[in-house]
Each structure stands twice: as C-alpha cells, then as structure tokens.
Amino acid sequence: MIVNEQVAVDHGLKKDEYAKICELLKRTPNITELGIFSAMWNEHCSYKSSRLHLKKLPTKGKKVIQGPGENAGVIDIEDNDAIVFKIESHNHPSFIEPYQGAATGVGGIMRDVFTMGARPIANLNSIHFGSPQHKKTKNLLRGVVHGIGGYGNCMGVPTIAGQTSFDSSYNGNILVNAMTLGLVKKDKIFYSKAAGLNKPVIYVGSKTGRDGIHGASMASASFDEKIEEKKPTVQVGDPFTEKLLLEACLELMAGDSIIAIQDMGAAGLTSSSIEMASKGNLGIEINLNKVPCREAKMTPYEIMLSESQERMLIVLEKGKEEHAKKIFDKWNLDFAVIGKTTNSKKIKLYFDEEKVADIPVNTLVENSPMYDRKWKKAKLPKKNKIKKEDIKHLKIVDVLKKILANPNICSKEWIWQQYDHTVMGDTIQKPGGDAGVVRVHGTDKAVAASVDSSAVYCWAHPLTGGKQVVCESFRNLISVGAKPIAITNCLNFGSPENEENMGEFVECVQGISEASEYLKFPVVSGNVSFYNQTKDEGIKPTPAIGGVGLIKNYKNMITMEFKEVDNLVLVIGKTEGHIDQSLFARNILDEKNGPPPEVNLFNEKNNGETLLKLIDNNLIKSAHDISLGGIITAVAKMCIKGKKGISIKKPKYLINEIEYLFAEDQGRYIIEINKKDFKKVADILDKNAVHFDELGTIIENELYINDKTKVTIDELLTSNKSWLTNYMSK
Amino acid sequence: MKSSVITFPGSNCDRDMDVALRKFGFKNKMVWHADAELPKSDLVVLPGGFSYGDYLRCGSMASKSRIMQSVINFANSGGMVMGICNGFQILVETGLVPGVLLRNKYLEFICKNVFVKINDKKNKYFKNVDNEVLEFHIAHNEGNYFCTNDQLKEIEDNNQIAINYCDENGKIEDKFNPNGSIKNIAGIFNKEKNVLGMMPHPERMIHASLSGEDGSLFFKNLINNLK
Numbered sequence: 024m025i026v027n028e029q030v031a032v033d034h035g036l037k038k039d040e041y042a043k044i045c046e047l048l049k050r051t052p053n054i055t056e057l058g059i060f061s062a063m064w065n066e067h068c069s070y071k072s073s074r075l076h077l078k079k080l081p082t083k084g085k086k087v088i089q090g091p092g093e094n095a096g097v098i099d100i101e102d103n104d105a106i107v108f109k110i111e112s113h114n115h116p117s118f119i120e121p122y123q124g125a126a127t128g129v130g131g132i133m134r135d136v137f138t139m140g141a142r143p144i145a146n147l148n149s150i151h152f153g154s155p156q157h158k159k160t161k162n163l164l165r166g167v168v169h170g171i172g173g174y175g176n177c178m179g180v181p182t183i184a185g186q187t188s189f190d191s192s193y194n195g196n197i198l199v200n201a202m203t204l205g206l207v208k209k210d211k212i213f214y215s216k217a218a219g220l221n222k223p224v225i226y227v228g229s230k231t232g233r234d235g236i237h238g239a240s241m242a243s244a245s246f247d248e249k250i251e252e253k254k255p256t257v258q259v260g261d262p263f264t265e266k267l268l269l270e271a272c273l274e275l276m277a278g279d280s281i282i283a284i285q286d287m288g289a290a291g292l293t294s295s296s297i298e299m300a301s302k303g304n305l306g307i308e309i310n311l312n313k314v315p316c317r318e319a320k321m322t323p324y325e326i327m328l329s330e331s332q333e334r335m336l337i338v339l340e341k342g343k344e345e346h347a348k349k350i351f352d353k354w355n356l357d358f359a360v361i362g363k364t365t366n367s368k369k370i371k372l373y374f375d376e377e378k379v380a381d382i383p384v385n386t387l388v389e390n391s392p393m394y395d396r397k398w399k400k401a402k403l404p405k406k407n408k409i410k411k412e413d414i415k416h417l418k419i420v421d422v423l424k425k426i427l428a429n430p431n432i433c434s435k436e437w438i439w440q441q442y443d444h445t446v447m448g449d450t451i452q453k454p455g456g457d458a459g460v461v462r463v464h465g466t467d468k469a470v471a472a473s474v475d476s477s478a479v480y481c482w483a484h485p486l487t488g489g490k491q492v493v494c495e496s497f498r499n500l501i502s503v504g505a506k507p508i509a510i511t512n513c514l515n516f517g518s519p520e521n522e523e524n525m526g527e528f529v530e531c532v533q534g535i536s537e538a539s540e541y542l543k544f545p546v547v548s549g550n551v552s553f554y555n556q557t558k559d560e561g562i563k564p565t566p567a568i569g570g571v572g573l574i575k576n577y578k579n580m581i582t583m584e585f586k587e588v589d590n591l592v593l594v595i596g597k598t599e600g601h602i603d604q605s606l607f608a609r610n611i612l613d614e615k616n617g618p619p620p621e622v623n624l625f626n627e628k629n630n631g632e633t634l635l636k637l638i639d640n641n642l643i644k645s646a647h648d649i650s651l652g653g654i655i656t657a658v659a660k661m662c663i664k665g666k667k668g669i670s671i672k673k674p675k676y677l678i679n680e681i682e683y684l685f686a687e688d689q690g691r692y693i694i695e696i697n698k699k700d701f702k703k704v705a706d707i708l709d710k711n712a713v714h715f716d717e718l719g720t721i722i723e724n725e726l727y728i729n730d731k732t733k734v735t736i737d738e739l740l741t742s743n744k745s746w747l748t749n750y751m752s753k
Numbered sequence: 754m755k756s757s758v759i760t761f762p763g764s765n766c767d768r769d770m771d772v773a774l775r776k777f778g779f780k781n782k783m784v785w786h787a788d789a790e791l792p793k794s795d796l797v798v799l800p801g802g803f804s805y806g807d808y809l810r811c812g813s814m815a816s817k818s819r820i821m822q823s824v825i826n827f828a829n830s831g832g833m834v835m836g837i838c839n840g841f842q843i844l845v846e847t848g849l850v851p852g853v854l855l856r857n858k859y860l861e862f863i864c865k866n867v868f869v870k871i872n873d874k875k876n877k878y879f880k881n882v883d884n885e886v887l888e889f890h891i892a893h894n895e896g897n898y899f900c901t902n903d904q905l906k907e908i909e910d911n912n913q914i915a916i917n918y919c920d921e922n923g924k925i926e927d928k929f930n931p932n933g934s935i936k937n938i939a940g941i942f943n944k945e946k947n948v949l950g951m952m953p954h955p956e957r958m959i960h961a962s963l964s965g966e967d968g969s970l971f972f973k974n975l976i977n978n979l980k
Binding site: 169172173176177178179261262263264266267354355439440441442443444445446447448449450451462577578580 | 762763765766768769772773801802803805806807808861862863864865890892894954956957959962963964
C-alpha cells in the first residue's frame with residue numbers, strides 16, 4: 024500500500040502531523056511505520072493536548088515512591104510495604120460493546136498494576152450512564168456491570184467500591200473508569216525502563232490476533248452514526264489467561280531475571296516496545312515472525328497494532344531465558360524471544376527477513392506533537408435566590424424519599440452484589456460505605472480506597488468542581504478512619520479541539536492541582552480521556568478521583584451505620600445553606616443554574632484532620648461525609664444501614680429548615696458519639712476551631728425532625744433500595 | 754491434622770482456604786493440578802475460583818485433571834473431600850456427588866451473605882455444630898443445583914442434603930433461595946457422607962471483621978471431628 028497524505032488522514036493524523044513525520048524520517052513512511060506513528064501520536068497515547076497542563080499537578084510527597092510516567096503510581100505504606108495503583112478509562116469501547124469494553128478495561132488496569140510486581144488486592148470503578156429513560160441506558164448498564172464482574176470475579180480480586188451516576192450528557196458516551204490497587208514489597212517493584220545491550224526481549228501471554236487494531240485511535244475520536252462499524256476495534260478479554268499471566272509473572276518476579284517489564288495495553292506491541300526503549304535511551308530490534316499469532320498470515324502492520332489482551336513484553340537478563348520459559352510453560356502461556364535491545368536508539372522491525380520499519384525512538388516519543396489548545400475560561404454563575412413560595416408547600420419527608428430514590432443517590436446494591444467483593448478474605452468494608460477497605464494481608468494495617476466525581480459541579484464551574492472532587496475523596500477516606508495519602512485521576516472530557524471543553528479540562532486540572540497541593544494529597548498516576556462526545560456534543564466534564572489512604576490498625580476503622588440508641592449525632596463543619604447545583608435544586612426545584620458550593624481548602628483540611636484526631640482518640644462510633652442531598656440524606660443513609668432512627672432538632676440558624684437539611688456545603692461530616700464523650704469531643708473541636716452543630720439523638724426505627732416530621736426507617740429503606748432493582752427488572 | 758488444597762489453573766480461593774485451614778490447626782499443603790499423587794491427607798479441599806476459566810462448563814475440565822484420579826480414589830476409599838463453590842462444580846462433574854449446577858436463576862453473579870440450615874449432622878462435617886442455622890457467604894454465577902426426580906428421591910432417602918438456603922430462623926422458603934436451586938439445596942454429600950460439595954465459602958467468614966464468623970465455627974468443629 025502506498026502511503027500518502029490521505030492515508031495518513033484516514034489513520035487519524037492531521038496533515039501537518041504527516042508532514043512532520045516525513046520531515047523527521049527524511050522520507051515517506053511505509054504503511055507499517057505510518058501505523059506505528061498513528062498509534063503513538065494519537066491523543067490516547069501521546070497526551071498531546073493535555074501534557075502541557077498535566078505538568079501543573081503536584082506529584083511529589085513524602086509517601087510517593089513513584090509518580091506519573093510508569094505503568095502505575097506507587098506509595099509507601101510503611102514496613103517495606105507499598106501500594107501500586109491507577110485508574111484508567113475504557114469509555115469508547117464500552118459504549119460500542121459494553122461487556123467486552125468494560126471487561127478489558129478492568130483487565131488492562133490490573134495488568135498495569137501487576138506489571139510493577141504487585142499482586143492486585145482491590146478493584147474499584149466509576150461508571151456513568153445516560154438518562155435512565157434513554158433507550159440504550161439499561162442494556163449498557165447491564166453489559167458494563169456484567170463485564171466488570173466477569174473479569175474481576177474470575178481474576179479473584181475483590182471489587183470493593185465504586186460510583187455510578189446517570190446524566191443525559193452521557194447518552195451517547197458512557198464512561199467506564201476502572202481502578203486497581205496492588206500490594207508489593209518496596210524493594211521488589213518492577214519498572215518499564217530497559218537497560219543493557221543485547222538483552223533478550225521476551226513476549227509472553229496470549230497470542231496476537233486481529234482484535235483491537237486501532238483501538239487507541241478509535242478512543243481518540245468522536246462518535247458519529249457509523250459507530251457500529253467500529254466494533255472490530257474493541258478487544259475481547261480472557262480473564263482466565265490473565266489470571267495465569269498474573270501468577271506466572273509474579274513467580275518470575277520472585278527471582279532476579281527481569282530488567283524491565285511492560286504490559287501491552289493501548290497500541291499493543293508498538294507502545295510497549297517503544298516505551299521500554301525510550302525510557303532506557305536504547306534501541307530495540309524485533310523479528311515479527313517470532314511473535315506468537317492466533318491467526319494465519321498476519322501482516323507486520325497488524326501484529327504491531329493489534330490490541331489483543333493479556334500480553335506482556337519483558338527485557339530479561341541474558342541466560343535467564345530457560346528459567347523464565349519453564350515458568351510460562353507451567354502456566355500454559357506462550358513464551359517467545361522476539362528480539363533484543365540495541366544501541367541504535369531506533370526501533371527496527373524485521374519480517375520474512377526484510378526490514379519493515381526503521382524509526383528513531385525519539386521521533387515517536389519526545390518529538391510527538393504537543394499542543395497548546397485554545398481554551399475558554401468559565402465564569403462563576405450568579406447565585407439563585409430561592410423563593411419562599413417555591414418551597415413552602417414542600418413536605419420534607421416527601422422530598423427526602425424522592426431524593427433517596429434518585430438514580431444518583433439510590434442504593435447500588437444491584438450492581439455491587441454482582442461483583443465478588445469478599446474474595447481474598449481481607450475485605451473489611453464492603454461497597455456501599457464511604458470507601459472500601461481491605462486489610463494488608465497478614466498485618467494489622469488496612470488500605471482504604473474510594474472513587475469520586477462530581478460532573479454537575481464541574482460543569483457549573485470547572486475550577487471549583489475540580490477542587491471539590493479531590494476534597495470529596497479526602498473526606499471519604501477520613502470517614503472510614505484512613506489517613507489520605509495520594510490520588511489517581513481519570514480525566515474524562517469532550518473534545519480538546521472545542522474551546523469550551525478544553526477550558527473545562529484546563530480549569531478542572533487547575534482545581535485538582537490546588538486542592539491536592541493544599542491537602543498534601545498528590546497525584547501519582549492517571550489517564551486522560553478526551554473526545555467523549557457524539558457529533559458536537561461533549562459530556563459534562565467528569566474528572567474521576569481515586570483516593571487511597573492508610574488505616575494503621577484495622578480495628579480502628581469507622582463505618583457509617585448508626586450504632587447505638589441514645590448516642591449523640593453532630594454535624595462537623597458549617598452549613599451555610601448552599602442550594603444551587605444541589606440534588607435538591609436540580610431535582611426538586613428543577614433549577615439547573617447557579618454556582619456549585621464553594622470549596623474552602625482550609626476548612627476541608629482542618630475539619631478532616633480534626634475528625635481523624637477524634638477517631639484516633641476512639642471517640643467516634645460512626646461517621647459519614649455529607650455530599651449529594653445534604654445533611655438529611657447523609658443521616659437517612661446512616662439510619663438505613665444501622666437500622667436505627669434519629670430525632671433531629673434543627674439548630675437555631677438564620678437559614679430555614681430546607682436549606683439546612685438539603686444544602687450541599689462542603690467540608691462537612693456527620694458523626695455519632697457517646698453522650699458521655701460529648702465534652703471531650705467538643706473540646707477537641709473547639710480547640711481546633713472546627714464548627715459543629717448538635718443535630719440530634721439516635722432512637723429506634725423512626726426519623727423525627729423537630730418532633731413533628733416523622734417517617735419510619737423502613738419506608739426510607741424502601742425508597743432507597745427499590746429504584747435500581749425495579750428499573751433493571753422492568 | 755493434614756490437609757491438601759488443590760490448585761487448578763484459574764483457582765482463586767486456594768490461598769483463602771489455605772489461610773483458613775492453617776488458622777484452625779490444619780497442616781496444609783498446596784497441591785498442583787498436574788501432580789499425580791496426593792500427599793498424605795486427612796482432608797482434601799477443591800477450592801473456589803474459575804478453574805480453566807469455567808470454559809466449556811464449570812468444573813468440567815478440572816474434573817479431568819491429572820490429580821483428580823488420586824482425589825477420586827481417595828474419596829472412594831473413604832477419604833474426606835470437600836469442594837467449595839467451583840470445587841463443588843468440579844465434584845458434580847466427577848460424579849462423586851450427584852446432580853449438576855446450572856446458571857443462577859436470575860442470570861447474574863451473586864455475592865452476599867446467606868443463611869443455611871444444617872440438614873444432617875450425622876457426618877464429620879457438621880457433627881457437634883450447636884447451631885441449626887449458619888450465616889455463610891456465597892459468590893457465584895452457577896450455583897443453581899439441579900437433579901432428576903429419581904436422583905432427588907435417592908438424595909432425600911439417603912439424607913444426602915447437607916445444607917439448604919433459609920432465613921435467619923431456619924425457615925426454608927423460595928424467597929430465601931438466592932439462585933433457584935432445587936429444594937433450596939446449598940450443599941450435598943455423597944452417599945457415604947465423606948464427600949461434601951457446597952456453594953458457600955466458609956473460608957471467607959473466619960474473623961469478626963470479615964463477613965462474619967460462622968466459618969470459624971465450621972472449621973473448628975471440622976478439625977475436632979477429624980481428630
């Protein structure tokens with residue numbers, strides 16, 4: 024096939040990018056080389072629109088062992104233990120083929136983690152669907168949930184937490200973000216940097232097929248009506264093979280044979296070989312006839328661009344080939360020496376004794392395009408004034424029930440019951456709480472993780488929204504008694520070529536940076552997903568933040584269910600009555616405008632750290648952060664989970680009852696304490712200048728507000744639990 | 754007491770079972786599926802997971818593994834063999850226990866706590882358990898026990914049902930059946946009751962901070978019965 028500008032454009036490259044390739048090579052690339060450039064230079068692999076802005080993120084900290092740039096981030100959890108973690112998107116494939124798209128998303132992120140030598144110990148996910156009324160939503164939701172479960176369950180890694188939301192902006196572009204945590208010894212972490220000359224390059228895992236060719240390019244483009252034609256670009260997952268690959272890799276890693284290891288994810292053999300060479304400042308030579316292929320007559324182009332799953336590339340110490348092969352034979356996996364490292368600083372590919380590609384590595388990596396895209400700054404919207412007549416007819420109980428049954432608040436048990444969340448025998452906080460918690464096997468330590476996003480806030484004001492998501496993650500970890508350590512982010516946005524979408528990206532990243540800097544909650548890994556748009560319409564900006572924290576002794580973990588009648592319930596943090604962009608405003612008042620709640624980083628940090636002090640002093644019986652739906656929603660959930668009631672007395676503020684109960688001001692928590700500890704708790708809060716309200720007392724079975732409003736917890740449970748089950752069974 | 758846990762390609766509860774057995778005093782050995790001989794054992798466990806990816810049919814390929822001939826011989830000579838979840842699926846494929854395990858009635862994987870009623874205590878697995886009802890944990894996609902009417906009659910005549918899904922008070926009703934199993938069956942024995950296959954995972958319930966502690970009760974009792 025003759026390569027020209029049109030062929031390059033068909034590969035998703037821009038005309039000027041093609042001209043740059045010809046200039047760098049000083050000749051016209053052949054088709055295999057063009058395929059390699061298109062794979063390396065697309066948005067998904069090159070981060071060409073985002074790189075400039077991602078540099079702003081704080082990525083360092085005392086506990087950070089490895090920040091962005093590797094397969095995953097690594098943090099120190101003491102005693103020579105480390106946690107490897109990352110979140111990644113699989114949005115485009117999941118919309119085209121929900122089961123396989125979601126499954127391979129989970130498979131891919133687990134591979135990123137065990138590539139570094141860590142055994143995966145927990146999975147999480149953040150999934151977002153279109154309006155429940157949209158005709159595709161139900162099938163997409165079912166497919167995605169089955170796919171996540173199908174892969175994670177088979178791998179034997181518990182899925183311990185997640186987040187699901189519905190919004191019409193996802194009608195044509197669902198989001199599927201998967202996160203994995205792995206456990207590794209600090210001195211046994213593996214990296215992808217190749218080193219040394221003439222070292223054997225090894226291919227292990229599944230055979231290479233024709234699936235997923237151009238997957239990364241597909242994920243770098245918007246959708247149109249021809250979307251169904253893209254099905255062949257979606258990979259097919261085989262969790263069984265990945266389980267074998269995991270065990271085989273960990274067995275090989277126990278020794279000292281591996282110099283570098285890299286999984287074949289997006290852009291398969293192309294990106295894995297080039298990344299290893301690039302990091303090691305080396306060249307690499309591969310004989311493509313040696314690559315194990317599933318299908319006959321695969322061309323060099325197909326072999327290099329296949330995204331077949333469950334494959335790894337390893338640079339081995341010389342002489343260790345037999346030892347390594349034995350391990351992969353034992354696990355029934357393919358093993359092939361396909362090439363070697365060289366000092367040419369080029370990637371050279373051979374097929375049928377002919378050279379089929381010869382490209383300087385730096386042209387693919389350092390010289391890849393980087394754009395300073397135009398972007399538009401968002402204005403802070405004006406506040407709405409709530410009119411008395413709009414709310415005076417509202418009955419709090421009716422509103423509460425409606426909110427509890429809202430698709431974005433309701434119980435997601437239908438989803439997480441389909442995920443094995445208890446395998447590995449260390450899950451001490453199951454899905455449905457503020458964060459999932461697993462013990463560090465064989466120790467008293469535990470690791471907490473949560474994943475959050477607030478698309479509505481980010482859409483209303485990206486800078487504030489970006490800050491808020493990081494704070495929410497911080498709060499969720501603190502609510503279970505964990506000290507927050509670091510985050511990973513999955514930045515899901517529309518087209519970077521649209522100034523408004525690009526502005527949302529830039530400002531959300533700015534917000535994330537400010538909050539993570541202030542909270543000392545650095546970003547250690549992540550991924551950007553642009554082009555989540557169909558035709559001209561982008562999704563609401565949806566940065567998802569995966570937070571990880573440490574509980575030094577798992578016995579001090581906190582859960583959110585109310586524990587005991589007669590205990591006191593306090594609200595930590597000040598309630599100002601911010602209603603704009605709240606679930607209440609959007610769903611009850613049908614008011615979609617206005618600014619999101621303001622984020623005060625000082626209060627976030629101070630309130631959170633003070634709560635941790637209370638927890639350390641064994642003064643907290645239960646805790647829950649206040650987010651969507653405000654105080655009353657948070658309290659109702661604590662009642663439902665604990666099968667207890669509460670008698671609430673609204674503090675004498677200037678704001679009215681509705682504002683007090685449904686406002687979504689930030690930096691707040693509900694806590695339960697024993698009456699006799701009140702003075703101790705109040706002293707610590709006062710000493711740290713933390714505002715608190717006395718909200719009420721725990722009682723049996725019913726929720727009272729100021730002695731007049733009353734509802735049974737069973738009724739609230741029914742509202743909260745039935746929506747999703749009913750929706751999926753219809 | 755010596756135990757052996759068989760690891761098949763795709764087993765994923767083998768470590769959890771090892772942890773549980775050791776915790777309650779077993780000297781446990783992990784045995785590779787391609788081995789020919791079983792080590793000397795008082796108990797052999799086929800753990801949960803997705804042996805051979807559950808491809809073809811759950812448990813079917815594992816039932817033909819090299820080690821399984823030794824396991825079958827061991828069982829036929831009266832040795833204690835317990836299959837949990839995928840292990841249960843392997844047991845039905847070997848024919849050591851009757852029946853089959855179909856896909857869950859609602860076609861969904863299900864992971865949650867359930868209550869089971871002990872149907873028979875005249876065996877080494879449940880003898881001396883004080884409780885009538887245990888809270889166990891299930892996590893499976895194919896736990897819907899099924900057998901022919903003739904088989905069912907034989908199973909009932911021989912008192913081979915080990916445990917049934919029920920509520921916390923031991924009431925066995927359809928609404929407490931998580932997967933559509935015939936007669937709410939969660940576990941069954943072979944005729945001699947030395948072989949037990951069950952869907953619930955007692956190994957996940959061995960600490961108060963986990964899903965519960967009735968698994969501890971089960972293992973403590975089991976090792977005492979074997980002494």
